[in-house]
Amino acid sequence: MIPASFEYRRAGSVEDALGWLAEDPDSTKLLAGGHSLLPLMKLRLATPGVLVDVGRVPGLSYVRDAGDHVAIGALTRHRDLEISEVARAFVPLLAHVAGQVGDPQVRHRGTIGGSLAHGDPASDLPAAVLALDATMVADGPRGRREIAASDFFRGFLETALEPDEMLTEIRVRKAPSGWAFQKFNRRAQDWAIVGVAAVLDGDPRVALVNMGSTTVRARGTEEALAAGADAAEAADRASEGLEPSSDLHASAEYRRHLATVLVRRALVEAAAARG
Amino acid sequence: MSAPVLEDHAAAGVVGTRMLRREDAALLSGEARFVHDVVVPGALHMAVVRSPYAHARIRSVDVSAALGMPGVVAAMTGADLAAEWASPMPCAWPVTADMQSPPHLPVALDEACYVGDAVAVVLAGSQAEAQDAAAAVVVDYEELPAAVDLEDAARDGVLAHLGAPSNRAYTWELAPDPEAVRRAFDDAAVTVKERYRQQRLIPAAMEPRGVCVVPQPFGGEYVVYSSTQIPHILRTMLGLTAGVPEERIRVIAPSVGGGFGSKLDVYAEELLCLALARRLRRPVRWSEERSEAAQATIHGRGQVQEIELAADADGRVQAVRVHLLADMGAYLQLVTPGVPILGAFLYHGTYDVPAYSFTCTGVFTNKTPTDAYRGAGRPEATYAIERAMDALARKLGMDPAELRRRNYIGADKFPYSSVAGLVFDSGEYEAALDEALGLVGYEALRQEQARRRSDGATKLLGVGLSSYVEMCGLAPSRVLASLHYVAGGWETATVRMLPTGKVQVVTGATPHGQGHVTSWSMIVADKLGVPPDDVEVLHSDTGVSPLGLDTYGSRSLSVGGTAIALAADRLVDKARLLAAYRLEAAPEDLELSDGQFAVRGSPSTSIGIGALAFEAFTAHDLPEGMEPNLEASATYDPTNFTFPFGTHIAVVEVDTETGRVDLVRYVGVDDCGNQINPLIVDGQVHGGIAQGVAQALYEEASYDERGNLLTTTFADYLVPAASELPSFTLGRTVTPSPSNPLGVKGVGEAGTIASTPAVVNAVVDALSHLGVEDLEMPVTPERVWRSVGAAAPVPGGAR
Amino acid sequence: MRVTVTVNGTTETHDVETRMLLVHYLREIRGLTGTNIGCDTTSCGACTVLLDGESVKSCTLLAAQADGEEITTIEGMAAPDGTLHPIQEAFHRHHGLQCGFCTPGMVMAVASLLKEHPDPTEVEVREGLEGNLCRCTGYHNIVQAVLAAAHSGELVP
Incomplete structure (x- = not known):
């Protein structure tokens, strides 16, 4: 099927995205890799009025050694996480699980932020970040806040993110073995x-x-x-x-x-x- | 090996070699054109509004909102279209004189009978606009009770069609000597009575269906592009159903992306595109969505089987008795009622059984119509007898290979007149079994199996056998008459040489992945002594190949290929007369070799067939009475079916903790008679095996109790990928068929027929020491886990 | 909206509907009908193309998301003189296709797979193709073709 019509806006920055989200949070959706949202839109199970494409927001795709933890940009694609040397060394569970999501084509496009924000209980990455006691970093009109993974997943396709917030970073304490x-x-x-x-x-x-x-x-x-x-x-x-x-x-x-x-x-x- | 392998003779020509396919370049480069790729300016896109209820009265259909949507040109209900139909949609196989067949219109009028039944259509300038507008059609339904479960439906608790006398479509019986069957069961030392469920399957050709009808503005003609296996049958049926003179319809099946029987049908969307193109005088096209394909393209299988065997104390089977319930779905499509009948003659399998009876009742349900799916009746038959043979072996404490060996029709008994009334053409069943046992290393596997059992391993090993014989080469027209099929079973071909010595073959067979162009050109190349690349094959377009009966039932080579070979022989006969005239020799003194006619014993006196083609074309100097051109036609009506056979062996590992089944090895030994191209034969077997494994372990069209189809996407309908399957080990024996001059039997369905029971037998074999005797298909991990738990509870995590 | 996409080395700019999927853009706007549509749930892989050299399912990308990107479709695999790419050639030699409908997507998935695993085992090939369905071949010959292509020495990394 072909998705129902929508307005498409491409965000150049987190501020762009948050600004547009604030205009009409209930009928606006963020599009990262699109591999959670577009399938729903094609079946017309999701019909957002405005789609804000955050896929090109610079500076949100990284896996960084941050001392006691690893910081992962929300737009990091599954494949990039899977092969990241930092992830493999310090959070090998996460690298491994990223390599188990969907199939190679999905892993080339899907992002960790998109997958976590979608909140699907059948997804692999949410369980990984929960087991790793990760911290989600969300930006919104009220500023930045940190949400513990154990508080993040609230219900079926429901997370602690407010409709006007955007997940920007995932922080995972190092857990190299066991x-x-x-x-x-x-x-x-x-x-x-x-x-x-x-x-x-x-x-x-x-x-x-x-x-x-x-x-x-x-x-x-x-x-x-x-x-x-x-x-x-x-x-x-x-x-x-x-x-x-x-x-x-x-x-x-x-x-x-x-x-x-x-x-x-x-x-x-x-x-x-x-x- | 029983007969010489054709490859030994490969030096004589290309037949029997693993020649690479001539079809590949276009498909590999993206240049091939499927229906969806055909560019037609100005075409309207059709979207179909479908019933979300399995059974409902249609109180009203309001298309007014849809008509106001952007790009919409028309929106019509069943009533709006009722006058377009000269007759209801066709069923070509009234298997009994009293068969019930509820009228089936392309768009329902006042009663929707399955989820997916069309209730309205919308036409718009783009597919997206048509889909938008279809969502705006308002239908007022009154949901009615639905007949969903096959056995419930057979008891007429709920009627699938309002006002129908019952859900029974027909009861068909084959009982040559009921008394003999009764006696055999009375006298039997051992009997088994088994009940199997053939789940519904979604054929899932990778190319969804597509239709595009282009009216020709001045001739009153219609060019119908359709993703179909049967352009010829379709043309006739479209003409009869839509009331268009047949000669005004040209059906073209361009590249077709697989069929497996699902495109052997006349579908509502084909009729709708034709009728709407006629009405609006514009091209109309439709592209099937995958979720539509699940609902509105036929399903396969759907039977409840009861099979009983009576055997003596040595395990020799004395009688087979079969009762079937067959799920027709909501309507009878083209050959729906005949599918179980195609299996009716084969429930005794490869075994020499003296007494036999079979009955089948076809039952309507409020589900997608069923029809032919790869094997059509024969996989069901093979499944039942091969599962039952394993049950008998367990009861007798006998090795399943030994039990089969004792019961095979002996090689010395061919041609073999079966108790069901067929004459099996040729076979050497034990040779195929031995080859398969050797390839798989049967004894070593049995030892490994025993070792794991005694070690208390949680990964058990299972070995499953399946021997099969199928009837292919559909079909002798006289036999079809006796089965009340309304058409014949012949095939036609023309072979012509062009002035430059190139060759055209026109065939009524319709390939959709089988590699016909390669195989046909190999046959003709050897007959005429020309390179295969010089042979062009014209097919799948009623404009260039006006006659034919198309491709299904493993018939194309044994019937269509034979017609081509006969036409080529006739062409050679004519060329020989012309050569004799030119060389001033007697025709019988001429030998054709490498495309040269030479006088026997005087090889320098020769003329090439290409030169003869040119002379026949110019017609400047032909023998008295000879017509110009080298061209010949033949129509071949087979004298008998062909009977391919073989033995397949599956090896599985079963995790008793999770119920997971891994197919770890697979051996298939098939005998399809002579092989034109073993490369293509291998490919057919590989694909067939995968589809049969899919039925055994993965696939089912699941419905809820209200008749909603739950498996409408490839996320829920589990077509296995490469990651779920092993590589296959193939062996082959060659027992040529005496039924046709090529000695071929057909191989399109063999793998599917053999593999399903082999795999399920393997899983049951792995668990049999725990008391497991049967597992319903698909054999899901949960079903395995439950069976293990029921048989001998395993403590939860405490291992 | 206006998108500029480089497909098989040729850059064009077109106005498209925002909801247009990349696969429809390739087929309808660029006229490249080799990329097929086999499902609507990102399951079958028939629509696989390369985006910046990586396999993606073009049914699950908006044309808008490909704006400014470089796409390779099956039509871009063979040499300009028609010589098949080594992967295509291997599919031909090993009879890795029958009806050919899944083939373009399969070939593109293989191109990406072999970039990531230049010397794959059979298991890696099978797992690497988990996102591409074929109904004809049983995958046996596809796997053989991929292994042969990998070991042909003709693939330029």
């Missing part, structure tokens, strides 16, 4: 039926893909680990308190089961990687 990512899908190009991002470097953190209406942490597993449980015991609590959906590709019951198996595998793998 991580794992498990993705279960039927075809390589598909969304995960269930995915697991685990980081054992520091306080153990486990985040799940597609185990609820938003990206979630496996709190039960994290508690069990903190209490000294082994991987299998902790994994048994993977879906505690969670309400995964039943859909065409999997029942909720199967998702719960998969979460148990995949969390266990991720914990074993991450522990082995930690050495």
Whole structure:
């Protein structure tokens, strides 16, 4: 299908984008790589009146060593993150997950900011930043603010970003080892039926893909680990308190089961990687 | 290997060699033109408004808002268009005299019968404008109860069509000796009774359909570009349905991006573009969206199968009894009712079975119509018998290869008169089995399987066999008559030499990826002694190839190729007479070699066929009574079907914790008789295997209980990619067919027929020690996990 | 809106609707119909082209997003004298195409894949083509063609 008509504006700066967003935040959408938004527009499931293309805003595509953390520009494409030497050295989980998103063509265009701001619980990168306890940096008419990843994902396609804000940077504390990512899908190009991002470097953190209406942490597993449980015991609590959906590709019951198996595998793998 | 491989004779010509395809350059460079690429100035774009309900009364359709939208030229309802149709949409296969067929109009009048049924059309200057306006058409529906589940529909709980007497389309029976079947079951030492579900499949040719109809302003003619497998049949049917004299319609199928049966049909959009072009006197075109393709292009399969085997204590099968329910969908398309019947003769598979009975009831549901999809009836039959044979082997505690070996029709029994009434032309089934077992390393796999089981591994190994025989080369016209098909099964060809010695072949076969141009030019090149590149093949345009019955059912080579070979022989016969006249020799003393006619024993006395073509063209000095030009035609009506066969073996790894199935190895040994081009044969088998694997593991057209199709996109309908499949190991035996002079059998459907049961048998084999006996297709990880849990619960994460 | 796009080395400027997708721009405005449309969900890859040398699905880009960019389509792969690109030649030699509808997108995806993985394993080829669907070949010969192209020594990085 062809998208419904819209007004197109190309932003030359964050200020441009924020200015246009402020004019009519509810019917204005930001377009970065477009790989979350355009598919919805083609099916006419999204019909924004104004599309603000931020894809060329300079200075927002970078992966930078910032001392205790890595700073990633919101417009960094998945492929660039995947092969970034800084990311591979200091946040290898994120580099790895970026290489798992969609397919090569999608990774060449899609951006980390676009993917996170879309807030799809079936996406891989939100789980990675949640497991890494990342911080989102948003700019808006009220200035800049930082949002912890654990506060960022609010609901289905819903984040803590206000309609007039723009995600500009992701800050990820360094976690060079002790991580794992498990993705279960039927075809390589598909969304995960269930995915697991685990980081054992520091306080153990486990985040799940597609185990609820938003990206979630496996709190039960994290508690069990903190209490000294082994991987299998902790994994048994993977879906505690969670309400995964039943859909065409999997029942909720199967998702719960998969979460148990995949969390266990991720914990074993991450522990082995930690050495 | 049972017969000489043609490649051994390759030195004699190009037939049998792996000649690279002549079609490729245009397709690889982007120069090939598909319907969507045909540029027609001033064409209007059609968008179709489709029912979002599986079953609804259409109270009213209001197109006024759409008419006011930018670029819109027309918006019409079913009632607006009713006068355009001379008859409802055609079904060419009334399988029984009492078959029910609800009238099917291109745009519904007052009742929508499936999600996707057309209820209005909009024409605008661009595709985007047409889509915008289609969204503005207001339809007032009264949703009605829908017949969704096949078995529920068979019980007539909800009627798929208001006012219909029942949902039954027909019941068709093949029971040559019911008493013998009864006796065999009474006397059997072992019986199995299995129930299988053939899920609905979406054919998913990569090119969505497209139509463009261009009215010719002064001649009253219509050029119809369509992404179709059947330009010839389509022309006749368009004429009859739209009330246009057939000779005023020229159908052109340009490059066609795959069909697999889904473009073997007459579709509403083809009729609509024609009728609207006639009405508005402007070109009208339509490009199918993928989501439309899921709803408005036919589906395949859709059956519930019950198969019973009766065997003696040694495992020799004495009778096969089959009951089918076949999902017709909402309407009968071109050959919908005949699809299960194409399988009716093959439910005893490759086995020498003395007693047999088959019944099939076709049932209407409020879903997309079904019709022929790669294999059409034969994959379903092979699936049922090959799954049931494995069930019998388990019951007998016998190796599945050994059970098959005991039951094969022996090589000494051909031609073999089957209990279902066919005469199998030739076969050596055990040779194909042995070849496959050898290629896969069967014994070693069994040992590895046992090792993993005893080690308690969570990745189990499964090995699945499938032996198949199919009936191809559709079809002897007399047989089609006995099955009540309204057309014949012949094919026609013309071969002509041009003054410069180049050759034109005109064929009624219609390629859409099969490489016909390459294969046809190879056949003719060898017959005439010219290079294949000198042979042009004209096809898929009723303006240049007015007669033909098109491409489906693995028929093109065995029927169409034979017609070409016969026409080439006739041309050579005429050239021989002219050569004899020129060389002052007796025709029977002439030999044709490398394009030269030479007097036997006197090779210097010769003349080339190219020179003869020029002489026949100038016609300055021809023998008394000889017509100018070297041209000959032939129409070939096959005397019998052909019966390709083979054995395929799938090897899977099954993760018992997640239920994931990985196809790790695949061996296919096929016998399609003589091969014109083994490169193309390999390609056909590869693609067929992938499609069959897709049915086994990935694909299903899923509906919810209200009849909404849930798999309308490639994000939800899981066509596997390269990342999901392994490389395939192919072997071949060659048992020429005695049914046609080329000795060929056809190979377009073999891979699809063989692979589905091989893969499912492999998964069941991996889990059989846990008590798993069956898995419904597609064998999803969740289904595997549930079956393992049901059979022998595995503790959650505690491993 | 006005867009200037370099396609296969030729730069043109046109007025287009803001909602026009890159694939429609290439097919309808530039007349390059080799790039096909096979789905509407960024799944099938038939519309794959190169944007600044990287594979992208042209059904999921606005023409506006390609403004000022350099695009290569299947029509830009063969040499001006018609000599096929080594990837195209490998598809021909290994029978890596049948109906040919997915082929332009597949070839462009391979061009990008081999740039990133000049010496790929079979697994890397299969995974690298996860975003391109083919219904005819079962991928077997496509994979063979890609491996052959990679090892032909004819690809200029």
